[in-house]
Every structure is written in structure tokens, then in C-alpha cells.
Amino acid sequence: MAAGTPALDRSRLLSFDLETTGPDPSTAHVVTSALMRITGTDVQEKTWLADPGVEIPPEAAAIHGISTEKARAEGRPHAEVVAETIDLIRQGWSEGYALVVFNAPFDLTILHRLDPSFEVAGPVLDPYVVDRAVDPYRKGKRTLTALSEHYGVRLDGAHDAASDALAAARLAWKLSGSPEIESAADWYELNALQARWHKERQESFREYLQRSGRPADDVNTAWPIGR
Helix, strand or coil: CCCCCCCCCCCEEEEEEEEECCCCCCCCCEEEEEEEEEECCEEEEEEEEEECCCCCCHHHHHHHCCCHHHHHHHCEEHHHHHHHHHHHHHHHHHCCCEEEECCHHHHHHHHHHHCCCCCCCCCEECHHHHHHHHCCCCCCCCCHHHHHHHHCCCCCCCCCHHHHHHHHHHHHHHHCCCHHHHCCCCHHHHHHHHHHHHHHHHHHHHHHHHHCCCCCCCCCCCCCCCC
16 A cells, blocks of 8 residues: 555445345355445445345344345355355455445354455455544444444435445444544554444443343454454
């Protein structure tokens, strides 16, 4: 990276979101995948509906609206959706786009589990992690819906992968102008900064759980791909 070049280009964002069969990235399968390629004011959308090859639990279907029957009838093979998603993410990094992922250790851990060759090869911007770092004492929830309301970002339909990805991109654009992000010399430093923020916050949360006598072994401290 040339001297003076920012760690990420705010006008070139590739925002990514998955809707899945469940909340555990160690077992979840992909139901829908969305990539929003944003170049200046131009937005190109790519979405997939997958047949996850397993039953979609009713509680998951109630969130994203995709039933097992719909996924089986209309979805593409799970492995193809995962492979095409990863290919476009890699292409985006090769073309200088920053990957935006809200709560990256969920979505990127799933991709890495399903394809162990998937590794981070470019800038990642996680609005969830950045918000917790730059405004750590704000009370209230830190969900995508809550952050969208706080920052005045439009979210057209929560838990629709394309809508969530676009809202995450809008959050990323706002948060990427923070001094903490702008101070990163390159994308390696940008990613390392967020990894440190996430680890510190999660370690603090784990200590809180331990003091409360609650289970803490499952607290993930790794970012952007979880352990």
C-alpha cells in the first residue's frame, strides 16, 4: 500500500450478510446470502437462496421467513451458494473493496467452517465491533436495528439478508470516519485494531459472567473469524 493511502476506501464497500438455520456458527447452515457491492453511489446486489440440506427450525424460519419447504423447492445447492459467495468476496478484496460484516465472527466463521480455505485477505469493517469501541458506555442494545436507529441509518427489513447488508454498509460508512478507524495505516492494522477491540470487550464480558457464576467457556474472543 502506497504511503498516504487510507486503510480502506469508503467509496468501495462490499457488504455481506447471511441468514441461517440457527444462532451457533459451529453448526449453522446458510439459508440466504447477500452481497451489496457499493461503488460511490452505485449499488449492485447479489443474493442467493440456498437449500441448506437440513431442516430449518421453526424459530429460525420465524426470524427470516424461509421455511424448509421453500428452501427445498426454490433454493440452490448449499455448497454452490457458499462457493459463489466466497468467490465474490475474494474478488472484492482483489479489487480493493472493504468487506463490511456486522458481527463478523458469526458470518465469517460459518464460511470458514464450510470451506476451510477461506481466509481473510483484505480489509474487514465490523460496525458492531467499531461501535462498541468508539462509544463503549452507551446503554442499550447493540443489534443492527438498535444501531441503525441510533445513527439514523435506514433499515428496510430486519433479518432480510440484503436489507441487513445495506444497513450495515450505511453504518460502516458513518463509523469509518471515526478518528480511531482513520488512524489505521493499512488494512492489516485496521483488522488488527478491531481484533484487539473485540478481544478486550469479550474478555471483559467473560470475566463478568464468571463473577456472576454463569457459564463463560463459549465466549468467543477471536475476530473476524471465530475459534
